[in-house]
Amino acid sequence: MFVCMCVCVLFGVCVCAFMWQALMQVHDSVAVQEKEEENVTQYVGETVKLVRLEKTRDTPLGATVRNDMDSVVVSRVVKGGAAERSGLLSEGDEILEINSVPVRGKHVNEVHDLLQQMHGTLTFLLIPSSQIKPAPHRQTVMHVRAYFDYDPSDDPFVPCRELGLSFQKGDILHVISQDDPSWWQAYRDGDEDNQPLAGLVPGKSFQQQRETLKKTITDRSREPQGKLWSAKKGKKQRKKSVSTFSKTTDLDDTLTYEEMSLYHQPANRKRPIALIGPTNSGHDELRRRLLSIEPEKFAVAVPHTTRNPRIHERNGREYNFVSRPGFESDMSAGKFIESGEYEKNLYGTSTDSVRHIINSGRICLLCLHTRSLRVLRSSNLKPYVIFIAPPSQERLRTLLASEGKTPKPEELKEVIEKAREMEQNFGHFFDATIVNTDPSQVFHELRRLIEKLDTEPQWVPTSWLC
Ligand code: 5GP
Numbered sequence: 001m002f003v004c005m006c007v008c009v010l011f012g013v014c015v016c017a018f019m020w021q022a023l024m025q026v027h028d029s030v031a032v033q034e035k036e037e038e039n040v041t042q043y044v045g046e047t048v049k050l051v052r053l054e055k056t057r058d059t060p061l062g063a064t065v066r067n068d069m070d071s072v073v074v075s076r077v078v079k080g081g082a083a084e085r086s087g088l089l090s091e092g093d094e095i096l097e098i099n100s101v102p103v104r105g106k107h108v109n110e111v112h113d114l115l116q117q118m119h120g121t122l123t124f125l126l127i128p129s130s131q132i133k134p135a136p137h138r139q140t141v142m143h144v145r146a147y148f149d150y151d152p153s154d155d156p157f158v159p160c161r162e163l164g165l166s167f168q169k170g171d172i173l174h175v176i177s178q179d180d181p182s183w184w185q186a187y188r189d190g191d192e193d194n195q196p197l198a199g200l201v202p203g204k205s206f207q208q209q210r211e212t213l214k215k216t217i218t219d220r221s222r223e224p225q226g227k228l229w230s231a232k233k234g235k236k237q238r239k240k241s242v243s244t245f246s247k248t249t250d251l252d253d254t255l256t257y258e259e260m261s262l263y264h265q266p267a268n269r270k271r272p273i274a275l276i277g278p279t280n281s282g283h284d285e286l287r288r289r290l291l292s293i294e295p296e297k298f299a300v301a302v303p304h305t306t307r308n309p310r311i312h313e314r315n316g317r318e319y320n321f322v323s324r325p326g327f328e329s330d331m332s333a334g335k336f337i338e339s340g341e342y343e344k345n346l347y348g349t350s351t352d353s354v355r356h357i358i359n360s361g362r363i364c365l366l367c368l369h370t371r372s373l374r375v376l377r378s379s380n381l382k383p384y385v386i387f388i389a390p391p392s393q394e395r396l397r398t399l400l401a402s403e404g405k406t407p408k409p410e411e412l413k414e415v416i417e418k419a420r421e422m423e424q425n426f427g428h429f430f431d432a433t434i435v436n437t438d439p440s441q442v443f444h445e446l447r448r449l450i451e452k453l454d455t456e457p458q459w460v461p462t463s464w465l466c
Contacts, residue, residue: 043096051088051124062197063089064159065108072103072111078163079176079185079198092129099123142175144257145459147428150201158200159183165199170428172260172459173201182206207256261465262457271453272354272364272381277388278418280400282436286388286446287365299362301353307345337379338372351379363450370426377429382464384453386446387423387430390415391437431458
């Protein structure tokens with residue numbers, strides 16, 4: 001409820017300031033006497049200015065207005081828009097008249113409607129912002145990776161739909177202004193040259209509030225209906241409140257954006273490559289091929305196991321042989337990226353084994369389940385995550401047949417469904433995706449991506465570099 005009210009107060013009165021183009025010129029500040037001649041005596045005592053601009057339908061002006069009591073005030077001038085380029089409109093300017101029509105006392109929606117009917121040269125009578133403007137300074141740009149999809153056309157709170165910037169989970173955004181903490185101004189990575197006008201995106205705290213509210217509503221709707229609880233049910237209810245508590249903790253770190261920086265791997269410390277994909281998507285085979293073609297360049301981490309060594313096996317070569325209590329205590333200390341049990345023995349890959357390969361100058365190849373991604377990302381190993389997606393069901397059947405496998409149609413469907421789920425839940429952690437349509441093409445693409453890490457910097461969470 002609290003969040004909801006805040007949102008209304010914050011955004012209910014803001015509206016887009018229309019499709020205008022090129023502010024043309026401004027008259028110098030006009031003295032009160034002069035204004036009296038123009039029959040605007042109600043502004044006596046104010047320093048006003050006249051601004052002329054040409055309005056076209058195609059290009060947004062790049063500004064929004066809000067109501068401040070009776071006044072209509074410029075609330076935001078968006079970077080790269082005509083308003084900003086002209087330098088004539090500033091945040092905080094009060095608009096008194098547009099083409100001699102007084103706007104004081106009008107709701108922003110009325111101002112919007114009024115402007116929609118006006119074309120050609122528009123004359124604005126303004127009271128310039130009384131705020132002392134800070135000396136112009138270069139805004140520091142923050143780069144973030146978005147962890148949610150955003151579509152302004154579907155957002156009732158965006159101050160101006162036309163100025164909203166749509167993006168998808170995983171996109172890198174260059175945030176150029178956080179002056180309004182609720183609505184940042186940003187470009188999508190790669191768009192900044194073609195799209196001079198920055199767009200509005202929800203600020204981090206605003207989006208977190210929104211996600212929290214959404215989750216609370218979803219959780220509530222899942223709660224059982226009805227009021228009669230027996231003593232037994234009371235117990236269940238207590239148990240439930242424990243799990244609700246842990247959910248609330250999750251919500252506190254709702255992922256919205258993560259700050260990113262460019263990172264160029266050093267020649268002697270190569271990033272591990274994590275290949276992710278459902279069983280039968282081909283990632284295991286790709287790892288095998290890389291290892292066999294360039295064994296001096298690639299390596300796999302030596303796993304740990306609690307089983308006894310076989311006759312030909314040497315500790316540290318096939319496996320690191322450890323005791324069960326030793327394995328378990330390492331596991332609870334978070335030293336394993338992944339682990340599993342097979343025939344009553346524990347197996348797992350430790351971060352230290354991966355680090356050992358990195359220190360040797362080789363590229364560590366990991367085939368992982370998506371559930372290992374969180375641990376891997378917080379391990380400081382700076383993994384580069386590649387998702388190997390299956391092709392269409394028919395193509396997958398053909399590929400598996402060429403390996404002598406004869407999967408049932410429902411098994412093929414399961415691979416594709418599993419991949420879809422992985423992408424939906426973890427897609428924002430993937431640095432790249434390759435669809436496995438043709439084995440040699442996929443292999444070629446995989447090597448190209450791996451080589452790119454040597455030649456081009458990549459976006460990584462800033463926290464990895466601290
Ligand atoms: P073996 O004991 O015959 O060498 O391996 C038995 C099974 O243990 C393998 O087929 C594999 O499924 C599992 N295994 C081997 N290494 C690892 C590992 O590092 N992690 C996990 N989770 N399982 C492993």
